[in-house]
Amino acid sequence: MVGDLPTVTSPQSQSFIRQSKPKSLQQAQDIIYSFLLRAVEQRSPEEALIAFKHLFIQPFAATNPEAYEALCKVASANNETEFRNTLKRSCYILVNNWETYRNYKAVKDLTQLFSNLNVSQQVLPQRLRRLRNWLNNFIDSQDFQDLKIFASRHEDQGNWKQRYTAFLLASQYTNTQNPQEQREAAKILSQKLKTKFRFDLAMYIARSQSSPSKTQEMSNPTTFGDELLRLVKIVIAKRGSFTYINLVSIFLRQVRGIKYQAFKLSLREYLIFGMGNQDFAEVLKNNLVQKLELYHQKCHQQPLDNYLLFKTCKKIVDCLTIDSSKRPSPLFIAALYQGNGLTLIVFLLKVVLICHPVITHLETRMSELIQHYEAIGGSEFFWLLEFLELFNITFAIHATNIEYTLVKIANPIVEEDINIPSMPWDDYKVFSQMKGAKKNE
Numbered sequence: 001m002v003g004d005l006p007t008v009t010s011p012q013s014q015s016f017i018r019q020s021k022p023k024s025l026q027q028a029q030d031i032i033y034s035f036l037l038r039a040v041e042q043r044s045p046e047e048a049l050i051a052f053k054h055l056f057i058q059p060f061a062a063t064n065p066e067a068y069e070a071l072c073k074v075a076s077a078n079n080e081t082e083f084r085n086t087l088k089r090s091c092y093i094l095v096n097n098w099e100t101y102r103n104y105k106a107v108k109d110l111t112q113l114f115s116n117l118n119v120s121q122q123v124l125p126q127r128l129r130r131l132r133n134w135l136n137n138f139i140d141s142q143d144f145q146d147l148k149i150f151a152s153r154h155e156d157q158g159n160w161k162q163r164y165t166a167f168l169l170a171s172q173y174t175n176t177q178n179p180q181e182q183r184e185a186a187k188i189l190s191q192k193l194k195t196k197f198r199f200d201l202a203m204y205i206a207r208s209q210s211s212p213s214k215t216q217e218m219s220n221p222t223t224f225g226d227e228l229l230r231l232v233k234i235v236i237a238k239r240g241s242f243t244y245i246n247l248v249s250i251f252l253r254q255v256r257g258i259k260y261q262a263f264k265l266s267l268r269e270y271l272i273f274g275m276g277n278q279d280f281a282e283v284l285k286n287n288l289v290q291k292l293e294l295y296h297q298k299c300h301q302q303p304l305d306n307y308l309l310f311k312t313c314k315k316i317v318d319c320l321t322i323d324s325s326k327r328p329s330p331l332f333i334a335a336l337y338q339g340n341g342l343t344l345i346v347f348l349l350k351v352v353l354i355c356h357p358v359i360t361h362l363e364t365r366m367s368e369l370i371q372h373y374e375a376i377g378g379s380e381f382f383w384l385l386e387f388l389e390l391f392n393i394t395f396a397i398h399a400t401n402i403e404y405t406l407v408k409i410a411n412p413i414v415e416e417d418i419n420i421p422s423m424p425w426d427d428y429k430v431f432s433q434m435k436g437a438k439k440n441e
Contacts, residue, residue, distance in 0.1 A: 028073035092181035170363035
């Protein structure tokens, strides 16, 4: 038991500290990490939490003299950034383990430790008073808000932002300044949430077309209510006579080995091909022409390679989401204000499909959009919430290993007759199957 260990006030503890005093800051941090790793692996969540509490929250009651002295070494360095890094990595050592074994309550209890932090009236040594000030600063920081994401995802607090936790986590796992444990935890959780949404969407669509009673058994994973099935049909129909995967395959074959300048010209035509709203698609294309014309101009005569492809796709994502001023781009604002959110999403989808690694950059930009609008009253921007829901649906349908097909029940679809605004959607059904599977589900 944690409480059975000797306290730092005993003569034996003081002797032990003198013998094992860390010689460097890095050594001190490693001692702390090893102590918490042993605690979370060998003890119950409650005991590991007590060990963490008696080290960081109440160090004057520390039960492990070696870890206590290591923390004092960190404090004596008088470097708040190093302390913040030590604290963050320590938190995510616990979070990673608890997430793996689905001990979600322990993650919540960890964040509650900070929320319930009380300034002790006990007279503390100078170095411990410094730590207490740094703890308070941590609680007021974005780092603590990032930590709370892992706990709040299991709660329904009416916060619209929680629906898009998968995006918010992207900014954590792409930030190389974060501890590796935090980045790994954020990436794993983000993937879990996206996988769950895709599965729930596929199951809801299947059940909603078979029996109304079965639909009631499973909750709608979106905010669109009864309109969801019609919107899914629109998203599928919007791709036209070619699947996006077919278009990508054709496009990549056409641009293989061509000069970079020629690639940029072909890219514009690929993005606009098959778009339903040609007027707004032309607006997007013309604006992208201006943005890309001088981009990497010195490379115009070089053959296209993966680096140029990735950099160009990142540039397009920025043009369509967050610009260099870290604010929503004019194209993003125009698209959403004019009700062309789905057209914008399809542009982004087609970019990701030709360069899949750019998805991480896109998700980071989505996180920044959410943070920006939350700061100015995000729930009031209904068009933003609709855009985020459509984004999730579109990418679940077209950028995963589940293939969706729209089939007319009475007669086969004649692609050239498709007119999305006037289609009798009740005459069509959606079928899904795993890509590569032989039978529809």
